[in-house]
Amino acid sequence: MKRATLRDIAQTLGVTVATVSRALKNYPDISPTTKQTVLATAERLHYSPHPLAVKLRQKAYKVVGVVVPDIVHPFFSDVISGIIDVVEAQGYHVLLSQSNESYEKEIMVTQMLLATGVDGLLVCLSNETVDVGHLRALQEYDLPVVLFDKISTGLDASTVVTNDFQGAYDAVTHLLEQGYTRVAHIKGPPHPENTRQRYAGYRAALAAYDLPFRAEYVAECHAVTHAEGAAFAQQFMALPEPPDALFSVTDSVAIGAMTALREAGWRVPQDMAVIGFSDWAVCQLVEPSVSSVAQPGYDIGRRASDLLLREIQQLRNEQPREHHHLVLDATIKVRKSSQRPAVG
Amino acid sequence: MKRATLRDIAQTLGVTVATVSRALKNYPDISPTTKQTVLATAERLHYSPHPLAVKLRQKAYKVVGVVVPDIVHPFFSDVISGIIDVVEAQGYHVLLSQSNESYEKEIMVTQMLLATGVDGLLVCLSNETVDVGHLRALQEYDLPVVLFDKISTGLDASTVVTNDFQGAYDAVTHLLEQGYTRVAHIKGPPHPENTRQRYAGYRAALAAYDLPFRAEYVAECHAVTHAEGAAFAQQFMALPEPPDALFSVTDSVAIGAMTALREAGWRVPQDMAVIGFSDWAVCQLVEPSVSSVAQPGYDIGRRASDLLLREIQQLRNEQPREHHHLVLDATIKVRKSSQRPAVG
């Protein structure tokens, strides 16, 4: 069964396609009679306008491109879910690509999206990305770009990020309020802004409690794995004055540390409290359950989409485009791993 | 900066768009001279063909639609990742939608994808879906559809699924080989074929070892949650002759059961072995690490995409379309939770 076109309807009725088009779109100067018959035969032939023809004429793709480093990651799935919900409600669709944390692939993918045709782009930069010339090139083609999570100051674009500083600050403050005083931190790799902000939040919380910063209480991840967490935990336990709490840049590292602690006979949270970051589902499944800082992934997706769709509209109406920089709060989820049992 | 068109090039060179088009596409009857100048100015103007115009002419969207119940699910992220990798390598793109496990939403979403324009569809049915009339309607428009994971026999389409029967059979056999004899099973909801196959595999493995089927060793989930797993574990422990091993339909349920076991003072795997299904990342993070059956999500995505792209090609070449039904083996991942310690 072939797809019905305007001409099919026009020919069966003995009118022109223009008339049919107007009848279907409720134009004023169409007689009620012809409108009725057009609608009827359109219904009968299961007519629906050919998407490409409409889009070509309208110069609108009704599609937003999404580039994430890695789809198989709970945070990004959350973001994508938020994006889809907002964007589909506005009649747009989502074209999805991943960069696999590779700068090369990111360039390839953005080029492909440009070539395929999108009205705008939602991008989370890869960890490798420093230069954003490829995105600036897109902007020169009047293609709105909104960055989220991993952003860059080198681009004049709207951004939506988690408040990593505040999340870290709250997490460490929570530990300090529980009475822990020697809080260690396993940082992430030096480059991404996120992990730097978490580190900054850690130091700020210590400072707010007039606690000294102790370099031996800070370790720096590279692979950000379970194994690294375990290794650093052992390193901390071997210190002459070991820490009594740990704030980890990521949940997997935190859980790795907890495994090492348990194997060494340390109890969590009695001997060492642990709090992670990201609030993966696994935090609720392990024993003891792991406190963590939840990133508002779904909301990031929603807000970023809102901003992008607005910019697309502004471009279309030739209005000046505004850029916004949203910072969404993270919320700490307190579970067993950081709740100091009542003394006595 | 506006996008350069064929006409822009044609006008600056004083030729027609037809010449430019042919020069750019290496047609034979173009003089080397003009081909050179055309290529040069195309380069200079950063020309790239307008995707919509090409697609309209070619009657190809170069897009495949993907419908999954829930993006925020490690299995589906894996599948999507596989789809993207295959499809992008062939110059196609992925239009992503989710049904949220709702039959209504699934219909809406497939309609939207049809209206937006896709060359084919990769669909995992929602749990609610029984009738597949909405997909059959798509096929009548000559739109190839490939089902994966949650499939339906009511549709004449290629399918790609995990061998749930074999996965379950292997898992239970593994338990029996370890010397466990009283293997319990927590089933999933009755409707999805997957969970029925897992149940069948469980029973077949028991039968292969000449072990009796004991109804009190089988429980049926509804929400398929951590809490349900814990509740059923307590139920099993309260039996006069409790099981010594558990095969669970899903990892989260397995881990819930393990939590309840530990709280009751039962050791895993000494007092009860546990093996789950799906092999979520969390299995490697909890203590003891959880054995599980890994579903080949990434491969399912790849194979399903291969089938779909082939059907799209066949349709385009007016060749007869073939349907295939792939069943990909699951592989058991043996970890601590199911390895019986050497006795003595």
Added chain:
DNA sequence: CACTGTTCCGAAATCGGTTACGGTACCGAT
């Protein structure tokens, strides 16, 4: 010089819609 055969390129149709513009028919008013 006429005829045939290349070589290279333009004209125009096409994909399926949208829409500015113009024209016909019919009405009532002068």
Added chain:
DNA sequence: ATCGGTACCGTAACCGATTTCGGAACAGTG
């Protein structure tokens, strides 16, 4: 009878490419 106005619909340009057909220019041959 003429004019202005309205209701309705057709014509055609357009979006940006692809592709068939045919024609002009030129070279080679008898």
